[in-house]
Amino acid sequence: MSRTLFVRLSAGVIALGCAWIAYTQAPAPQGKQQAKQPNNTISKVAEDLYVIIGDGGNSTVYVTNEGVILVDDKFEYDGQDIVDKVKSVTNQPIKYVLNTHLHGDHTGSNERFLPTAEIIATKNARDNMVKNKAPGLMRVVFTDETDIFLGGKEVRMKYYGRGHTNGDAVVYFPALRILASGDIGANNGPNVDYANGGSMKEWGATLDGVLKLDFDTVIPGHGPVSKRQYLIDYRDVATKLPATVSSMMRQGKSKDDIAKVFMANGGLWVNPNVVNKLDQIMAELKN
């Protein structure tokens, strides 16, 4: 191995490590954050479409001449910063907030937006929020698909099945061929939230459905804006990994062995969250 390659790999590992730490510390329960300062940047992805990256999940901003459609609204302390960032690119008000799933790093500012915007999520996402006594319950939910028509533009929100939770929606911008994937495409791993109906086993099939949409660009729930191939690779890993684990379990391999394979073959998903959840993942894949 050349020295250069070693340095590069080391740098990569360190960067990933930092990302884990940032992520695992990020979704802390709300209320414990003491006057946290928002740290976000907005950047242009396409004509009229922006992404706000920084705290919590990525927020997507779609500007129309009748208002803004926002995907996900980060933590509670990011609300004003989201409004400010949107104001830096348009004077249009935020009319719709589409939540990709229930988690507080994607729905944290819902309470702030509820009086002035329509917030929409899947029925399962709302049911999970009710169960968890989460704040910012939306008034409008859907089961399979909802489309928003605003200012001559269309946004399509679809549910394809279980993965990160049992209520993950993807948001598709047909005119731009862009997809906001939420956390079924987050770059920080197959973080299966079993308490909220997630599934490792079904994740790959869910992404098969998502990939039927015609898009070039992916805005993941976390991580940088990527190409379609990113989600194809993600799907491939999500499909292969549970099959590998099932087969190892049938062969009587130990949990440690399975953890190693997970870490080694996890592809995008070399993530301590996965190992912490290994008992649950193994329980699901035993059936």
Next chain:
Amino acid sequence: MKRTLLVFLALGGAWVAYTQNPQGKQAPAQAKAPAPFNLIKIADDLYVIDGGGAGNVAVYITNEGVIMVDDKYEQHFDEIMANVKKVTNQPIKYILSTHYHADHSGGNTRFSSIAEIISTRNAHDGIVQHKQSNAPNDMIPARVTFTQETDLFLGGKEVRAKYYGRGHTNGDAFVYFPALKVLHTGDMFTSASPLIDYPGGGSLLEWPQTLDKAMKDLDFDTVIPGHGPVSKKADLLTYRNNADKMRTRVQTLIRQGKSQDDVAKVMTAEYNWQPGSLNMQWSLPGMMTELR
């Protein structure tokens, strides 16, 4: 028996009124003046606004606003507002559209600036593509659409809008009030014989199946039809069976080799489908093809 006869006659009268005063922009010149507006109480928080020769509007009152089903023709805006104000000071926040016809969604033109209107995706497309030949040109579609189900939560109450398949159009929503066990069927159930809007994706073949799915899925006692008096679940079942009988009758005629004119004569004699009516324009040619 007497009671049954009376109901039958009443339904027949309503049916004649309906078929002669159908979903167009304007009532035909020979038709009677549109029925006066009536506010009918179903529960403390649920009312029906009947009248105007347009679809039944449901008014569901919550302490965070009103959820309405359908909004009649554009010119009925003031009447609707006045009737809602009789029973609540809450603003109208949401309108669930049962389908795209102007006698149910025409009011969108006025209401879209004050309320969030939600319909099926197909109902939205029906308005955008102007599939209703006699509808106004400036109709406004819903901004929020759904394909299978959308639920609204307001003031601690829930309303469910569901799509079960083709029938009157290809985008008919049923609106269900779970706490009250009440169902608004839109024009999948009216006091008239089925009007199948084939240009708008309707299907007589699928109509009974669509009603079967709704009746199987939802637990309700009271039915608000698209047009006509508030009814019971048993009435919806009767309507479903009559729709199926009509389908069988027409299919038999077509398979005997009867022409469209022959079938038209039977429809006039047995179902009061008048020459030139929307039934004859929208339903008959489509039935001849679909039921062949």
